[in-house]
Amino acid sequence: MSESRPLRVAIVGAGPAGIYASDLLMKSGQEVHIDLFERMPAPFGLIRYGVAPDHPRIKGIVNSLHNVMSKPNLRFLGNVDIGGEISVGELKKFYDAIIFSTGAVADRDLTIPGQDLEGSHGAAEFVGFYDGNPEFERNWDLSAEKVAVIGVGNVGLDVARILAKTGDELLVTEIPDNVYASLKENKAKEVHVFGRRGPAQAKFTPLELKELDHSPTIEVVVNPEDIDYDAASEQARRDSKSQDLVCQTLEQYAMRDPKGAPHKLFIHFFESPVEILGENGKVVGLKTERMQLDGDGGVVGTGEFNIWDVQAVYRAVGYRSDAIKDVPFDANKAVIPNDGGHVINPDTGDKVPGLYATGWIKRGPVGLIGNTKSDAKETTEMLLADWAAGELEPTDTPQLEAVIDFLKAKNIAYTTWDGWHRLDTAERELGAPEGRERKKIVEWDDMVSHARHDA
CATH class of the missing domain: 3.40.50.720 (NAD(P)-binding Rossmann-like Domain)
Structure with missing residues (x-):
């Protein structure tokens, strides 16, 4: 000292x-x-x-x-x-x-067969794309009409929501032009989110889950049969107001009448992914095992399997x-x-x-x-x-x-803090003609150039 x-x-x-x-x-x-x-x-x-x-x-x-x-x-x-x-x-x-x-920022592996098929993506890759991270892809193939998202946390929810929205809905945000160009070609009509446990174990935050339904293009669908709790699940609700609110919102989605929105966002519980199915090296489906609660808040397999018709899979099982x-x-x-x-x-x-x-x-x-x-x-x-x-x-x-x-x-x-202010100003100036708060600059060298223009 x-x-x-x-x-x-x-x-x-x-x-x-x-x-x-x-x-x-x-x-x-x-x-x-x-x-x-x-x-x-x-x-x-x-x-x-x-x-x-x-x-x-x-x-x-x-x-x-x-x-x-x-x-x-x-x-x-x-x-x-x-x-x-x-x-x-x-x-x-x-x-x-x-x-x-x-x-x-990297994706955790999901150790099931088919993870490496074309059309199987880590959620972090997609987040990096739509957030304009200079280290990630500039273009994204969004030709799949039916898509699976594995994981019931907020990242999975974000990915599902971006896939279910239209490019024009997102144009008011700070997305760069290359991201909008891909999103406006998005063909997804059904997005299926899968969790291996039940509603009381979902890792969503209540507000994010509720806001999911605010888009006029998205209809959130929950199967009433997936609303199930054992003693440990009920205790989890009593112990956490946040978790109880998540369960209440999911129950409301399960009970309500359809609102007729063009894009369906299904949230499935008790479905454990066991294989991403492929033909000719491309994703053609997802195989899951139906699970049931074990009384302690965990789940066990039932031996019953489901095949889901999807052409793309996003693995939102955690960062690394x-x-x-x-x-x-x-x-x-x-x-x-x-x-x-x-x-x-x-x-x-x-x-x-x-x-x-x-x-x-x-x-x-x-x-x-x-x-x-x-x-x-x-x-x-x-x-x-x-x-x-x-x-x-x-x-x-x-x-x-x-x-x-x-x-x-x-x-x-x-680059410096003063340099950040220069980059920030440049991004705001890019967005201003379109009435947007900012438009992100994507290329690494361009970011450095704006930040250091008087260095």
């Missing part, structure tokens, strides 16, 4: 988890200066590239994140690949501590974090091994000095955006305690310009 200068912290990953950690450090009473690194040219992570474009209410979180990012003792350094063009060892030379908050070179990684759990904050060497069980983790890379991709706040609190408290106890090795190069000189010497075209 040094009394003569601020604590110097690098945070790797400028999504909500990294920004919340920054905020807590700056509010701690400890004098601190933070550099927030991000591999993408723009900040905000999941908020920019993981939230469906027709959910501006959730994107409003950006306003509070903006307030944190604007603080003078926080510096944004984007378009910098830590673990790639800059090693963790090189980065550590400039900081007393590093927090990893790199999130999760990627490893960072030279940082311990648990490949099975897809997280950095940790004790709640400290990075742990899995071979010895010892703390790795000066390295910390928060967010999904710490605990896996579960919970809502707000859950990352408590996550960050736990991690930052550990870091601050270590600094106070003199357990961190102070950097010899704490000067703010030292890392900037290093980036320049490496010829890295890093």
Whole structure:
């Protein structure tokens, strides 16, 4: 610990988890200066590239994140690949501590036959496409008239809703032109969402489930036979108002008269996918086993199988974090091994000095955006305690310009917070002629160019 200068912290990953950690450090009473690194040219992570474009209410979180990012003792350094063009060892030379908050953007595998057929997609791939992530596809084949979505969480719901809406409904959002071009050719008339357990185990949030029916083009259909609860399911409803609201909404969908909307969105429970069926290398169907409750909130197979006529399958069974070179990684759990904050060497069980983790890379991709706040609190408290106890090795190069000189010497075209404002202005100007709040710039080089035009 040094009394003569601020604590110097690098945070790797400028999504909500990294920004919340920054905020807590700056509010701690400890004098601190933070550099927030991000591999993408723009900040905000999941908020920019993981939230469906027709959910501006959730994107409003950006306003509070903006307030944190604007603080003078926080510096944004984007378009910098830590673990790639800059090693963790090189980065550590400039900081007393590093927090990893790199999130999760890859798809978890669904280990059933047929996963690799043409027309079988990971939900994260589709989310990356419609959110204009520069690392994902620019065009998407939406010729399937009947589509399956596997997974009853909010990501599955987002994917199903985007597939069931028309391109023109989504044109008022920030989607780029290439996304609209694909969506306006969407042929989907039926979207089938599958969950292996029952309504009381669904991972939807109540508001998202209710809003599903607000589109005039979507009719939500739930089979009354799928509304079933055992003792553990009833207890789950009593224990959680949110879960009870989900069940109530599903019951309302199951009981009501049809409203006659052109696109049908079916939510199926107690159907466990066992195989994606194919012909000539392409998806032609989905095989599921009918399940039943076991009395404890779990399910067992009935031995009865159903074949669903679909031409595309979207696997929304969870995100997966990627490893960072030279940082311990648990490949099975897809997280950095940790004790709640400290990075742990899995071979010895010892703390790795000066390295910390928060967010999904710490605990896996579960919970809502707000859950990352408590996550960050736990991690930052550990870091601050270590600094106070003199357990961190102070950097010899704490000067703010030292890392900037290093980036320049490496010829890295890093972007800044001022650069984000330039990119933000450019996107808003693109959207203005069409009466839209913004239109996303998709190409990586174009984003960097707008952010650095006066560099």
